Amino acid sequence: MSRLIPVCLSLLSLCAFADDPRAQLLLSGELRAKESQVFYAPMTDDWRVEVQWLMPEGQVAQPDEIVVVFDGASIQGDIDAETVALNTAREKLQQEKTKHAQTVLEKEFALQREQLLLKKAAIDAAVPKQYLSAFEYESFQVAESEAEAKVEKARKELVQAQLARDVAIEKQQISIDRSLSKLELNRERLAAMTLRAERAGPVLYGKHPWTGERVFVGMTAQPSWEIAEIPSLNDLYIEAWLHEIDVDRVREGQSAVLTFDARLHSTLPATLTEIATQPQKRKEWGSGLYYRLVFSLSEAPEFQILPGMGARIEFPEVDS
Secondary structure, eight states: OGGGHHHHHHHHHHHHHHHOTTOOEEEEEEEEESSEEEEEOOOOTTSOEEEEEEOOTTOEEOTTOEEEEEOOHHHHHHHHHHHHHHHHHHHHHHHHHHHHHHHHHHHHHHHHHHHHHHHHHHHHHTSOGGGSOHHHHHHHHHHHHHHHHHHHHHHHHHHHHHHHHHHHHHHHHHHHHHHHHHHHHHHHHHHTTEEEOSSOEEOEEOBOTTTOOBOOTTOEEOTTOEEEEEEOSSSEEEEEEEEGGGGGGOOTTOEEEEEETTOTTOOEEEEEEEEOSSOEEOGGGOSOEEEEEEEEESSOOSSOOOTTOEEEEEESOOOO
């Protein structure tokens, strides 16, 4: 009902102007802060996230206190699954190390054996020809050549085993590093599901960008939607919206009278300090165009005012 007030007031003011060009113009506005910490819905895989918890609206948050918590169940599920994958990859790495260590050890022993056999063959082949028959001498020479070939083969097999070990370990380490990167990313994403205050101040809930209703626990939000804010209590101003039909009837510097919803029997003088140069659509109000107006308080109120307070804005007289 409250979001219909600006439209109704603009229509009422238009009807009044038709009969009296100096009729009173009424608007509804909201007290806002120029500086504030705004809490937005984070980016998720499915482009929507549920608001799981909110600090009660109006409660004063202290620095580092939790203000908003989004549903991170799916992210926690990804973390749990990736943790299992990481542990499996680490176990497989140990298995690969053990298996290839055994293979390399066997190839090292095989090379040492062939090197010893080569030494023996070299001793036999070094016996002078005059002490051996021609057949024995040639046999020793052939045996030495064969032993050299076997040593070379054993050396290549050792290099191949070492290379296979290094490749298998590197591949498994890449898998582990990938899991660690995914875990780190998901933990950062999960941490982003919990938003904390950076300054002390009252918590104000945001509004649904389509319907204008206040954010509530259990609502599904899309990335970049404003969920809540903690405004600064300095540099407060009043924001209102005026239908394009009536914009020619106000001017910057014009005086107005404010009445806050919380203090209906108290009024405050204000000044219209800014009129937007371009109108905007307000989806929750229909298809019309509205100009943003900014008012400043002409004097400090005797009672406490907080951002989010609604106010009625009256122009005692509006020139035609």
